[in-house]
Amino acid sequence: MAEIALKSLAHSYLANPGSPEDYAIREMTHVWQQGGAYALLGPSGCGKSTLLNIISGLLEPSSGEVLFDGQVVNALPPEERNIAQVFQFPVIYDTMTVYDNLAFPLRNVGTPADKVHERVLEVADVLDLTPQLKRKAKNLSADEKQKVSMGRGLVRDDVSAILFDEPLTVIDPQLKWKLRRKLKEIHQRFNITMVYVTHDQLEASTFADKIAVMYEGQVVQFGTPRELFERPAHTFVGYFIGSPGMNLFDVRVRDGEVIADDTVIPVGRGIHDAVARARSNNVRLGIRPEFVEVHGTPVEAGIEAVVEDVQDLGTYSILSLRLGDIALKARIDEDSPVPSKSAYIRFPDEWVGLYVDEFRVEIDHE
Amino acid sequence: MNNKVRNNKAWWLILPMLLLVAFSAIIPLMTVVNYSVQDVFDAQTRYFTGTEWFVQMLNDPTLQSALGRQFAFSLTILAIEVPLGIGIALLMPKKGWQASAILILVTLPLLIPWNVVGSIWQIFTRGDIGLMGWSLRELGYSYNITRSPLDAWITIVIMDVWHWTPLIALLCYSGLRAIPEAYYQAARIDRASRWAIFRYIQLPKLTNVLVIGILLRFMHSFMIYAEPFVLTGGGPGSSTTFLSQALAIMATAQFDVGPSAAFSLIYFLIILLVSWVFYTAIMNMQKDKKDGGA
Known part of the structure; x- marks a missing residue:
């Protein structure tokens, strides 16, 4: 032992490896x-x-x-x-x-x-x-x-x-x-x-x-x-973990707000500052489908998304949503109402991860 | 079970195969059977003899001693060729240009026709111009295959080993290549010795190719004809007259078709019996013992 x-x-496996890919x-x-x-x-x-x-x-x-x-x-x-x-x-x-x-x-x-x-x-x-x-x-x-x-x-x-x-x-x-x-x-x-x-x-x-x-x-x-x-x-x-996997989308900061493909994503100060500090072209936010909040009617700080498809998997459903050019998945329990055309979604700060150059950056939530 | 629709028309599908086998094996064999139970004088005169030829042949001292020599020869060459072939296969390189080169070198003897092999060795062993014969004489050994039965015997055995060991080696080589790398890795993890790897991984995985190799070599060597015929002509005396040569003398030189036909059948049955017993014994080794398990 x-x-x-x-x-x-x-x-x-090569005799003279050069680049990391070798x-x-x-x-x-x-x-x-x-x-x-x-x-x-x-x-x-x-x-x-x-x-x-x-x-x-x-x-x-x-x-x-x-x-x-x-x-x-x-x-x-x-x-x-x-x-x-x-x-x-x-x-x-x-x-x-x-x-x-x-x-x-x-x-x-x-x-x-x-x-x-x-x-x-x-x-x-x-x-x-x-x-x-x-x-x-x-x-x-x-x-x-x-x-x-x-x-x-x-x-x-x-x-x-x-x-x-x-x-x-x-x-x-x-x-x-x-x-x-x-x-x-x-x-x-x-x-x-x-x-x-x-x-x-x-x-x-x-x-x-x-x-x-x-x-x-x-x-x-x-x-x-x-x-x-x-x-x-x-x-x-x-x-790789989870089914379906995590939602990931490119973000940047414009006029003091976090933007993903022209849509303003309402997030806390901590995430905003971290995105603003990132010195890279590869900055993404990630949230698991399980943690996306879905509402059928407009809510405060809710983003309107188009419902493209609903997959009923018995005990839960997987919603395919579209936010401009961004495709998102959200998981909702079987007893929650399923929005038909548009859904209002929120990303709770504690479940949002920031990924710079593919690696997670820890965020200081005030 | 009994309410199944029975349709036996599919039997017709074996008809072409049956015809083919009839012409290639059964009909020629039956003509031999036909001769073996008759005494033929000429095209019109023939007598039915029953088992007489068979009894006579089994009691013929010339054939008995040829049969004894034949068994001794087959067992000797198997005892040498099988271990030697396995050994060569184990030593052959696994990849790279060396593997191809060695493979070609090893295969070469297999490509030479039987009577040419006999001629090559006939020249090779000559005392005046043959490399082996001359060298042995120069070394002080009075080597002579036309005088000494022992020399003749050893030379024929060496010739057969030279000609046919490559077959066993090639079969084993292919068998060894088919063993997945994981077996060797597992053996290393299990801390197996080199001998244990051979005994418990390589040899078991070679069983099937070895069965084919041994059967082929047994049948081949049991029917050996051209090589000793060219090399020694069956001599000195009758010391290297093997079974098929004894039979050929009887059938073609003396034209005793009845007795030779009877003996051909006995010959055929011996090969069939030995092959069957060997094959069954090997296959039984792989089964579970009756008392064990499910």
């Missing part, structure tokens, strides 16, 4: 605390798996250090890092039985047979594999095979951490939920650091206490699911 730290870590992992410093359940969330190709392979030692980083409990492990191969990793597609040893598969990592380091037996039975019990123990692993179904793969990681009680690389890709939806619960249970029971790579926000937020969102080789935000939702630190987090 260990704390895993990444210090000024960067990786490129890097699969851009320089980062990050700490995974001992015993935490973490998710690494991001779209395909953002560097999640690369990062995971660097932690496990399958890849050597171009620069920077990987530390386990303060010890630099860069030079250690995966065999010596004492780490477990579960891959996207189940890897099982075809000719062995399920029992032998689970025993394999222990036998490789010469663990006494009675200890092996005890651990295998315990792990098989946790994963509901006991009835399958005598079967050949080759003849199992895909989800049973993946459980065997996970079991090989769990069977070692001395591992520093278990890394999961989208382990539920091949699993049916109902079983996915079950296995995720199982993982959570295992985490609580064994108190092992777990890092779970996924591109599914639901999977990440049900499994992890803290989520690292990756985008173009960088960790753009590291926080609890709630923080990611309420205060996205990067426009990508706003867009």
Whole structure:
């Protein structure tokens, strides 16, 4: 068990990387605390798996250090890092039985047979594999095979951490939920650091206490699911988390007012001043559809928007609104009245985020 | 279940295949069966002999010893070619121009026709001008494949290994390339030794190509004819007269069509039986044991 730290870590698959785009992992410093359940969330190709392979030692980083409990492990191969990793597609040893598969990592380091037996039975019990123990692993179904793969990681009680690389890709939806619960249970029971790579926000937020969102080789935000939702630190987090994603629109200051495409946006002094201070062409306000206030009749400081479409999703509706050239989404509960032609919307100051060059700028509300 | 509409017209679809197989295999085979149960004197005179030829052939000491030699030969070359082929495949580079270059070099012997292989080795082993024969003599070993049965035997085995190990190597190479990288990564994570990786990942993944390779090599070597015929002519004495050569002498030189037909059938059945037993045994290894699991 260990704390895993990444210090000024960067990786490129090219021999002579030049621009930042050449890097699969851009320089980062990050700490995974001992015993935490973490998710690494991001779209395909953002560097999640690369990062995971660097932690496990399958890849050597171009620069920077990987530390386990303060010890630099860069030079250690995966065999010596004492780490477990579960891959996207189940890897099982075809000719062995399920029992032998689970025993394999222990036998490789010469663990006494009675200890092996005890651990295998315990792990098989946790994963509901006991009835399958005598079967050949080759003849199992895909989800049973993946459980065997996970079991090989769990069977070692001395591992520093278990890394999961989208382990539920091949699993049916109902079983996915079950296995995720199982993982959570295992985490609580064994108190092992777990890092779970996924591109599914639901999977990440049900499994992890803290989520690292990756985008173009960088960790753009590291926080609890709630923080990611309420205060996205990067426009990508706003867009990637939540369904639909955050509303973002360009703003500027004119005559002491915040303007978005010729429409005056009534916001507090703090936001106005922050927008005025921003030295960039890329200044945007962001607000989640859940936090947009929608009224059917004119209200004070309400902006009139055209209702273009209403999508009824059962317990709530998603409104597609238009404000000049700006398209907005708003979410309203099923019992609230749905405005038909025009809606009057307000943006509560505390839910409005300011993004300069894609990163959030904290606002001092007086 | 019984209220299904039954329509057996689809059986007609196998008719073309049936005709093809009839002309390519069944009819020629039946003519052999026909000869094997008759004694043919000339076009008009023939007698039905029943199982007489079969009994006679099975008791023929010449054929018995040829059969023994044949088994010894096939087992010897399999015991050498299979491990050697796997070893070569494991050593072959995985990518780059080296991979292509090695691939071509390894494949070359496979492209040479059988009797040409025999001729090449015949010259190669000559004591006066052959590189191998001359070198061995210069080194003080009185190498002579026309006199020493042991020399002849070893030379034929080496020749076959040289000619056919590439087939096993190529099959294994393709099998190894098909193993996903994740298996090797998982093995490293599981702290598996090099031997364990070979034993539990590579060898199991090679099972299917090896079954094909071993069956092909068994059938091929069991029917070997042209190479020893050109190299040693079956000698010295009859020490390298293998089964198909013994059969050819009987059928064409002595024109004993009845006995040779009977023996051809026995020959065919032996190959079929060995192949079937081998294949079934390997496939059974992959099944769950009866008492275990669901």
